[in-house]
Amino acid sequence: MIIAKDLFTLGDEYFTMPRREKYEIAPATAPENRLEGSAAHLNNVATAHRYRPAELVFRGIGVFFGGKQILRDVSGMVRPGEVLGVMGPSGSGKTTLLNALSGRLKTDSGLITLNGETLSKQLRRKICYVTQQDIFFPDLTLRQTLTYSALLRLPDYISYREKMEYVDHILDVLDLGRCQDTVIGDMMKRGLSGGEKKRANIASELLTNPTTMLLDEPTSGLDSSTAFSLMSTLKEYAEKENKTVIITVHQPSSQIFYMFDRLLLLCSGQMAYFGDTSQVVDFFSSVGLQITPHYNPADFIMEQLKKDSKTQEKIITAALEARNLEFQQMLCLPSEDDETVCSHSSALDFQSCDKQPWEHLRNCELVKHDLESTEPSSHSTSTPYIWNIPPSSKHDQTRPVEVIIDQDKKLRTIYQKIAVHQDDNDSGRSSWSGVVSSTFSSQDDLEEEEKWPTSFWxxxxxxxxxxxxxxxSRMLSKLNWIQTLGLGLLCGLIWFQVQRxxxxxxxxxxxxxxxxxxxxxxxxxxxxxxxxxxxxxxxxxxxxxxxxxxxxxxxxxxxxxxxxxxxxxxxxxxxxxxxxxxxxxxxxxxxxxxxxxxxxxxxxxxxxxxxxxxxxxxxxxxxxxxxxxxxxxxxxxxxxxxxxxxxxxxxxxxxxxxxxxxxxxxxxxxxxxxxxxxxxxxxxxxxxxxxxxxxxxxxxxxxxxxxxxxxxxxxxxxxxxxxxxxxxxxxxxxx
Structure with a gap:
C-alpha cells in the first residue's frame, strides 16, 4: 500500500455537495414524504455519528462447502442509492453469496471491498444482514424490540432521547407505527402479520444506519401486494438515504423486478448475467432466447435458467464473454496485459452531479509524484500515483488529497479528503466525498473504531x-402460578401438622x-x-x-x-x-x-x-x-x-x-x-x-x-x- 499527498485542483462546483453523516437524512423537499419528514429532529444524532455512503465490489468469489463448489467466479458491484437484485433457481447460491458478502462465510477465492478497502471485521459492522427467518422474542412488543436494539447497537454518546427519536423515525419509514405496541408473536401466540414481521426484521437492522444492506428473500411468504409495498419502501429508502442495497429474490413480479437498478443472475453457482436490469431481456435475446410480449421478464428468466444443461451453459458462456473491457473497468478488474488503469468515471457519484459520471476524470493524467514530500509507507516502496486533473473553473481552489493504491490487489481507488470551508458548521473536521470516500475518514479512525457499539455496563x-x-411472561405464566399454588396447598394438606x-x-x-x-x-x-x-x-x-x-x-x-x-x-x-x-x-x-x-x-x-x-x-x-x-x-x-x-x-x-x-x-x-x-x-x-x-x-x-x-x-x-x-x-x- 502506497500513500502519497498532493494538491487536488478542482472547481468549487464539485465540492458543494451536502454533508452526509451517519444519521443525517436528506433535506426535506416534500413534507408529506415520510422518509424526510422525521429528519429535523435527528440533527443532533447526525452530528454525533457520521455516515458515509459505500460502494460494494466483489470479484471472482468462489466458495467450497463439503467438497462441493457452491459459488464459482461471481463478480459484481453496487453503489449507494442503488438496489442490486440477485436472482436464480433454488440452490443456485444466492444465500451463500450474501453470507460471503456479509463476512459470515469464508470465501475460498475472490476479493470483497467496501469503498476500496478489503472487507475486515470492522468493516463488517457497516453491513447489516437481514436473514430470511424472522427471529425475535415472541413476548416482546415491536416497540420494545426496537428500543432494546437501539439501546444496544447505537453508541453510548447518543442520548436516550435521540435513540428513541431514531426508533420513531424507523417506525415511520417502514410504516410500522400502527402496530408498534403489538407483540411479535409466534405459532402459539397471535402477533404481527407476516408482512409486519418482515418489516420489523428490516427495522431492527436499520437502527444502526448501516452503509450497506443485505436482505435474503425479504418477500418470501408474502402476498403480491405486501411484497410490492415492502420493496417500494426499501427502494425509496435506498434512494433517499443513499444506501447500498442487495436483495435476493426467487421469482418476483414484474413490478418488483423493474425496481432493481442492477441484476445479478446465478445459475448452479455461476454468474449468468450482471448488468442493468433494463438490459437483461436484450442479453437473452442476443443468445437466441426471445421473450414473449407482455410476459413477466422474471418468469422468463427463471424458466431459461431451469432449462436443460445445454441452455444453461449457453447463458453462462455468454455472460462470461460479456465481461469485456468496459465491464472490467466497472468492476476494476485487471486486463490481460495488466497495464490498464481503471476508469473511475463509472464508479464516481456525487449528489451535486445528479448521479452523472464525473467527466473530468475521463481526461485525467496519471503522473508520478516525488516521494520526498510523502510519509514513508510500511506496505510498499514503489512509486505512488496521483490523479492530476486540469482546472475547470476560475474559482478553482487547492485542496489536499490522499491517494491509496494497492497494487498487489489491483485496487485503484481514490480516497479524497476534502477540506471544509472555515465557515462550515462542522469546522475542524473533514467531510468526505459521496461514493469514493473511504468508509473511515482516516487510518486513525480505523484504529480508534470501538469494537463494540456500547460499553460492557x-x-x-x-x-x-x-x-x-x-x-x-414465560416463567411467571398463569399456568405456572396455578400449578404452584395448587401444589403448595396440596402438599400442605398431605403433610398437615405432621407429628415429630x-x-x-x-x-x-x-x-x-x-x-x-x-x-x-x-x-x-x-x-x-x-x-x-x-x-x-x-x-x-x-x-x-x-x-x-x-x-x-x-x-x-x-x-x-x-x-x-x-x-x-x-x-x-x-x-x-x-x-x-x-x-x-x-x-x-x-x-x-x-x-x-x-x-x-x-x-x-x-x-x-x-x-x-x-x-x-x-x-x-x-x-x-x-x-x-x-x-x-x-x-x-x-x-x-x-x-x-x-x-x-x-x-x-x-x-x-x-x-x-x-x-x-x-x-x-x-x-x-x-x-x-x-x-x-x-x-x-x-x-x-x-x-x-x-x-x-x-x-x-x-x-x-x-x-x-x-x-x-x-x-x-x-x-x-x-x-x-x-x-x-x-x-x-x-x-
Whole structure:
C-alpha cells in the first residue's frame, strides 16, 4: 500500500455537495414524504455519528462447502442509492453469496471491498444482514424490540432521547407505527402479520444506519401486494438515504423486478448475467432466447435458467464473454496485459452531479509524484500515483488529497479528503466525498473504531432489563402460578401438622425430598426448553456484533434470578407453615437451600441446552441426569451397592437433601422414639426417649457437615455456569 499527498485542483462546483453523516437524512423537499419528514429532529444524532455512503465490489468469489463448489467466479458491484437484485433457481447460491458478502462465510477465492478497502471485521459492522427467518422474542412488543436494539447497537454518546427519536423515525419509514405496541408473536401466540414481521426484521437492522444492506428473500411468504409495498419502501429508502442495497429474490413480479437498478443472475453457482436490469431481456435475446410480449421478464428468466444443461451453459458462456473491457473497468478488474488503469468515471457519484459520471476524470493524467514530500509507507516502496486533473473553473481552489493504491490487489481507488470551508458548521473536521470516500475518514479512525457499539455496563444493564421482561411472561405464566399454588396447598394438606415421631420421620423427609426434586426438575427442564428459541435470537444478534457474549450471559443470570426465586418461594411459604413452623431461622434456612438447589438445577439445564442442538437429545440427557441424581439422593435407597456409591457425590439432590435434614432436625423439636420396634439403638436401649440428631442424619450414611454440602453445591453452580459459557463461546458460535 502506497500513500502519497498532493494538491487536488478542482472547481468549487464539485465540492458543494451536502454533508452526509451517519444519521443525517436528506433535506426535506416534500413534507408529506415520510422518509424526510422525521429528519429535523435527528440533527443532533447526525452530528454525533457520521455516515458515509459505500460502494460494494466483489470479484471472482468462489466458495467450497463439503467438497462441493457452491459459488464459482461471481463478480459484481453496487453503489449507494442503488438496489442490486440477485436472482436464480433454488440452490443456485444466492444465500451463500450474501453470507460471503456479509463476512459470515469464508470465501475460498475472490476479493470483497467496501469503498476500496478489503472487507475486515470492522468493516463488517457497516453491513447489516437481514436473514430470511424472522427471529425475535415472541413476548416482546415491536416497540420494545426496537428500543432494546437501539439501546444496544447505537453508541453510548447518543442520548436516550435521540435513540428513541431514531426508533420513531424507523417506525415511520417502514410504516410500522400502527402496530408498534403489538407483540411479535409466534405459532402459539397471535402477533404481527407476516408482512409486519418482515418489516420489523428490516427495522431492527436499520437502527444502526448501516452503509450497506443485505436482505435474503425479504418477500418470501408474502402476498403480491405486501411484497410490492415492502420493496417500494426499501427502494425509496435506498434512494433517499443513499444506501447500498442487495436483495435476493426467487421469482418476483414484474413490478418488483423493474425496481432493481442492477441484476445479478446465478445459475448452479455461476454468474449468468450482471448488468442493468433494463438490459437483461436484450442479453437473452442476443443468445437466441426471445421473450414473449407482455410476459413477466422474471418468469422468463427463471424458466431459461431451469432449462436443460445445454441452455444453461449457453447463458453462462455468454455472460462470461460479456465481461469485456468496459465491464472490467466497472468492476476494476485487471486486463490481460495488466497495464490498464481503471476508469473511475463509472464508479464516481456525487449528489451535486445528479448521479452523472464525473467527466473530468475521463481526461485525467496519471503522473508520478516525488516521494520526498510523502510519509514513508510500511506496505510498499514503489512509486505512488496521483490523479492530476486540469482546472475547470476560475474559482478553482487547492485542496489536499490522499491517494491509496494497492497494487498487489489491483485496487485503484481514490480516497479524497476534502477540506471544509472555515465557515462550515462542522469546522475542524473533514467531510468526505459521496461514493469514493473511504468508509473511515482516516487510518486513525480505523484504529480508534470501538469494537463494540456500547460499553460492557450498558450492555449488561439493557440485556438484564430485556431478559427480565422477556422471561417474565414465560416463567411467571398463569399456568405456572396455578400449578404452584395448587401444589403448595396440596402438599400442605398431605403433610398437615405432621407429628415429630419416629413413625412419621419418613413423612417429614418425604416433604423435603419432594420439594427439592420437583423444583429441580421444574428449573432444569424450564431452562432446557426455553433456551433453543432464545439461542436463535442470541446467535443472530451476536453475528451482527451487537454485544459481548459475556454481557449477555451475565445479564441472563441476573435478569432471571428474581423470576427463578418467585415460584419456589411461594410454594415454600405455603406448604411449610402447614407442615409446622417451629423456628423462623429453620424456615429461612430451608428456603435458602431450596432456592440454591433450584438455581443449580437451572445451571445444569442451561449447560445441556447450550451443548445440544437437538431438543430430543437434550431432553433425553436431562432426564437421565435428573433421574439418576434423584436415585442417588439418599431417599429412595439407603443401601447403595459399594461399587456405585461414588455416584452419589455427583448428585446435587444428595447434598441439598442432607442440608435440609441437618437444618430441620437441628432447629426443630426433637423426634420422639417409637414405642416399639425402633430402628435406633438408643431408643431400643431405653437410654433416651428422643432420637439424637446425629443418628437421624447419619442413618443413610455418613453425612458431610452443613458448610461442606453448601460449598459443593456452589461449586456445582459455578462449574455448570462456566461450562455453559465456554460452550457458547467456543463450540456453539453463530454461523
Amino acid at each position: 450498558t450492555q449488561l444493564k439493557v440485556l438484564t432489563q430485556r431478559n427480565f421482561l422477556e422471561a417474565k 415421631t419416629e413413625p412419621t420421620l419418613w413423612d417429614i423427609r418425604g416433604w423435603m425430598f419432594f420439594s427439592m426434586t420437583y423444583w429441580m426438575l421444574f428449573a432444569l427442564f424450564g431452562a432446557l426448553i426455553s433456551f433453543p428459541p432464545e439461542r436463535e435470537v442470541i446467535n443472530k444478534e451476536r453475528a451482527s456484533g451487537a454485544y459481548r457474549l459475556s454481557a449477555y450471559y451475565l445479564a441472563k443470570m441476573i435478569g432471571e434470578l428474581p423470576l427463578t426465586l418467585t415460584l419456589p418461594t411461594v410454594f415454600h411459604f405455603i406448604s411449610y407453615p402447614m407442615l409446622g413452623i417451629y423456628s423462623s431461622q429453620t424456615f429461612l434456612c430451608l428456603w435458602g437451600f431450596l432456592i440454591l438447589n433450584t438455581i443449580v438445577a437451572q445451571s445444569v439445564g442451561l449447560f445441556i441446552g447450550a451443548s445440544c442442538t437437538d431438543l430430543q437429545v437434550s431432553v433425553t440427557i436431562s432426564a437421565l441426569y435428573s433421574l439418576s441424581t434423584m436415585l442417588f439422593g439418599g431417599y429412595y435407597s439407603s443401601s447403595i451397592p459399594p461399587w456405585l456409591q461414588w455416584l452419589q457425590y455427583l448428585s446435587i439432590v444428595h447434598y441439598a437433601y442432607q442440608n435440609m435434614q441437618i437444618v430441620e432436625f437441628s432447629g426443630g423439636p426433637p423426634i420422639r422414639c417409637a414405642s416399639t420396634n425402633s430402628q435406633f439403638e438408643v431408643c431400643r436401649s431405653g437410654s433416651s426417649v428422643f432420637i439424637p440428631i446425629e443418628d437421624i442424619i447419619n442413618q443413610q450414611g455418613q453425612a458431610f457437615p452443613l458448610w461442606a454440602n453448601t460449598f459443593i453445591l456452589v461449586i456445582f453452580l459455578a462449574v455448570f455456569r462456566i461450562m455453559g459459557y465456554l460452550v457458547l463461546r467456543f463450540i456453539r458460535k453463530p454461523k
